[in-house]
Each structure stands twice: as structure tokens, then as C-alpha cells.
Amino acid sequence: MAEMEVKQSGGKKGPGVKKSKKLSTRIDLTPMVDLGFLLITFFIFTTTVTQATAMPLNMPKDTKDPNLQNKVKESGSLTLMMGKDNLIYYYFGNDPATMQSTNFKDVRKIILDKKKSTPVDDLYLILKPDKDATYKNVVDMLDEMTIDDISRYAMVDPTADEYNKIQQTEKAAGIQ
Amino acid sequence: MGRAKIKRGNTNVDMTAMCDVAFLLLTFFILTAQFKQSEAVEISLPSSVSNRHAPEKDAFIVSIDKQNRVFLNMSNDIKGDVFDELVKERNMNVTPDDRKLFMQTDFIGVPLNQLMSFIRIPSNQLKNTQLAGIPYDSTNNELQAWITAAATAASGDRLNFLIKADNSTKYPAFGKVIDAFKKNDIYKYNLVTNAEDVPKGSVLYEENLKAQHASGK
Numbered sequence: 001m002a003e004m005e006v007k008q009s010g011g012k013k014g015p016g017v018k019k020s021k022k023l024s025t026r027i028d029l030t031p032m033v034d035l036g037f038l039l040i041t042f043f044i045f046t047t048t049v050t051q052a053t054a055m056p057l058n059m060p061k062d063t064k065d066p067n068l069q070n071k072v073k074e075s076g077s078l079t080l081m082m083g084k085d086n087l088i089y090y091y092f093g094n095d096p097a098t099m100q101s102t103n104f105k106d107v108r109k110i111i112l113d114k115k116k117s118t119p120v121d122d123l124y125l126i127l128k129p130d131k132d133a134t135y136k137n138v139v140d141m142l143d144e145m146t147i148d149d150i151s152r153y154a155m156v157d158p159t160a161d162e163y164n165k166i167q168q169t170e171k172a173a174g175i176q
Numbered sequence: 177m178g179r180a181k182i183k184r185g186n187t188n189v190d191m192t193a194m195c196d197v198a199f200l201l202l203t204f205f206i207l208t209a210q211f212k213q214s215e216a217v218e219i220s221l222p223s224s225v226s227n228r229h230a231p232e233k234d235a236f237i238v239s240i241d242k243q244n245r246v247f248l249n250m251s252n253d254i255k256g257d258v259f260d261e262l263v264k265e266r267n268m269n270v271t272p273d274d275r276k277l278f279m280q281t282d283f284i285g286v287p288l289n290q291l292m293s294f295i296r297i298p299s300n301q302l303k304n305t306q307l308a309g310i311p312y313d314s315t316n317n318e319l320q321a322w323i324t325a326a327a328t329a330a331s332g333d334r335l336n337f338l339i340k341a342d343n344s345t346k347y348p349a350f351g352k353v354i355d356a357f358k359k360n361d362i363y364k365y366n367l368v369t370n371a372e373d374v375p376k377g378s379v380l381y382e383e384n385l386k387a388q389h390a391s392g393k
Contacts, residue, residue, distance in 0.1 A: 033191050036202055043209075056228070056362050056366055112379070134343060136343040142224075161249040
């Protein structure tokens with residue numbers, strides 16, 4: 001215990017005997033409690049729970065047989081190409097010439113609009129990360145598929161044409 | 177008239193007990209916290225909405241760092257078997273001592289011809305060592321050899337193949353790692369990410385809400 005019983009000295013002392021001052025040994029522990037809880041709060045808030053999660057990724061078997069390859073309806077396809085600087089280039093159908101650019105913030109609206117305007121069975125998203133795309137871009141894009149509940153999508157490399165077009169666009173926009 | 181004397185209660189509360197509790201909790205939290213080990217290879221993970229925990233058993237982890245170097249981690253339960261298998265396939269000369277040292281390493285970050293000197297580097301000096309990473313291009317694909325060894329060693333048991341890449345890893349490096357897996361007929365991977373909240377108002381968010389309601393009823 002932090003305090004001790006101090007016996008009251010009874011009885012008068014004789015004249016000339018000085019009364020010794022009795023100091024209380026009681027300590028106020030409130031600030032210490034404050035400090036303790038402050039430290040606890042601090043440690044709890046600064047601790048990050050770092051349990052890594054795993055995102056499942058299932059890739060298809062590469063097949064050369066055209067009969068086994070997926071057929072994609074032109075009306076239902078949306079191609080998203082990831083390039084430098086976290087930019088996305090996208091076009092509908094089969095014509096890369098109509099390519100437009102967007103970013104990861106706005107891409108959700110484009111995907112959802114497409115999803116709304118297309119029959120479920122026709123919708124097919126083609127993800128094409130190019131040589132300059134980062135791993136983060138790929139994971140973000142795959143995550144976007146989960147978030148937007150897109151069940152049919154494929155990840156392939158961009159064709160040479162598409163890659164050139166991205167390069168030109170990037171050059172024109174001055175992206176290093 | 178005599179008035180009842182109200183006894184003045186003492187408002188001083190004994191704080192000792194509370195102080196004890198506070199510091200006991202503090203000590204408990206500090207002692208139970210697991211500190212993140214500083215890793216020789218730093219990888220900043222991207223985040224995803226996935227809420228599955230990364231498997232820790234039977235884990236075969238391929239890490240790719242910022243400079244597109246590839247490193248290999250294995251959980252201890254499969255490490256020895258994979259090493260034995262690789263030694264057999266490559267006809268390497270190893271002593272039991274080598275195997276013991278290999279079991280103690282946290283990760284593998286060099287081509288096979290440097291492996292024996294690599295496992296002799298003390299772990300506290302790994303940070304200052306320039307590591308080459310495991311070669312994974314088409315001419316000398318040692319990553320593929322490691323994967324083959326792991327797949328053979330596991331012989332039917334399901335391994336968890338994890339890919340752990342840095343945010344700024346370029347896509348081609350990731351693609352090549354996937355190719356190395358594909359060559360071994362392995363098509364299921366887990367990408368290690370940090371957890372992130374599902375954005376509000378998105379399709380998945382609404383669905384999760386619905387599922388919660390359904391399970392609540």
C-alpha cells in the first residue's frame with residue numbers, strides 16, 4: 001500500500017522538546033494512473049494489426065486450340081489497359097482506335113455503366129496490363145472486379161498495336 | 177433540538193489498485209505484442225478487399241521486390257523436403273551441415289551456384305549484402321526448378337502458393353513468375369495483400385450488407 005498508518009503520538013512532551021513534524025507518506029497516485037492509461041491508449045492506437053490477407057487468383061491453362069478459347073461478344077466487351085503513371089486506357093468492343101483514358105478513381109463508374117447496359121451473359125472484361133504497369137495496378141484492378149461483382153474477365157497481354165497506341169498517347173501527354 | 181450530524185465522507189479514493197491495473201495491462205500488451213521483424217528485403221504490399229487470411233502452413237512464398245528480384249520463402253514444414261528434392265534433381269553435393277544451415281535461413285535470395293555461400297551469411301548481415309535474387313528468365317529459370325522441386329516434394333498434398341510482390345514491382349516480373357508456375361501446371365495462387373475496407377456504396381458492399389441481414393434473421 002502506498003500509505004502507512006502513522007501513529008499519532010499521544011501525550012505532551014516536556015517543555016523544550018520540539019514536536020517533530022509528521023510527514024504524511026500518502027502519495028496521490030492519480031497522475032500515475034493517468035500516465036498508465038495514456039500509455040496503454042497510445043500503444044493500442046499505434047499498433048497496426050498486420051495480419052496479411054490473401055487474394056485468391058486462379059489462372060486458366062494456356063491453350064492454343066481456338067475452339068477452347070473463350071468467345072467474346074463484341075457488344076459486351078470492355079478492354080481496360082493499364083499503363084504508366086496509374087492510368088487506364090479503355091475501349092468498348094473491338095476497336096482500339098476509340099481508346100480513351102481514365103484513372104483508378106473513375107474506372108468504377110465506367111465498369112458499372114457497362115455492366116448496367118449489357119446483358120449479364122455478354123459482359124466480358126479484358127484486362128491488359130502493359131510493360132509499364134505496376135503490380136499494384138494489377139491487384140487494384142482485380143480487386144475492382146471483386147468490388148463491382150464482375151464474374152467474367154480475363155487478363156492478357158496487350159497486342160503490339162495496342163501497346164504502340166498507349167505509347168503514343170503517353171508520349172503526347174508527356175508522361176515519362 | 178439536536179440535529180443529526182451528517183458524516184462527511186472522504187472523497188479521496190485510493191488510486192493504488194487502479195494504478196496496479198493500468199500498469200499490469202500495459203505490461204501485458206507490451207509483452208504479448210509481436211514485433212515485426214525487420215526484413216532483409218522490404219516489400220510494401222498493395223491492399224485488397226479480400227478478407228481471407230493468408231495461409232501459413234504448407235506455404236511456398238515467392239516474393240518480388242521493387243527491383244524485380246525474386247526471393248523464396250517456405251514454411252518450415254515443407255522446407256526440408258523441398259531442399260532434398262532439389263538436391264536430388266540437380267545432383268548437388270551437400271553435407272548434413274549444409275541442410276541444417278539451410279533450414280535456418282529465412283529466405284533464399286541467390287542463384288543455386290551461390291546457395292552454399294548464401295546460407296553461411298549470418299542473418300544479421302543479410303541486410304548489407306547485395307543479393308542477386310533467384311533467376312527467373314527463360315534462359316535460366318531456377319525459380320521454375322524450385323517450384324518443380326516443391327511440387328514433387330509435396331507429391332499430391334496441396335501446397336499454398338503465395339505471391340508477395342511490392343507495390344511498384346513492374347507487371348512483366350509478376351507475369352514471368354506466373355509463367356514459371358504455369359509451366360509446372362499450377363494455376364491457383366494467393367496474392368498476399370493488406371486488408372482494406374470495402375468502399376461504401378459499391379456493389380460488393382451492398383451484397384455484404386444483404387448477407388449480413390440474411391444471417392441476422
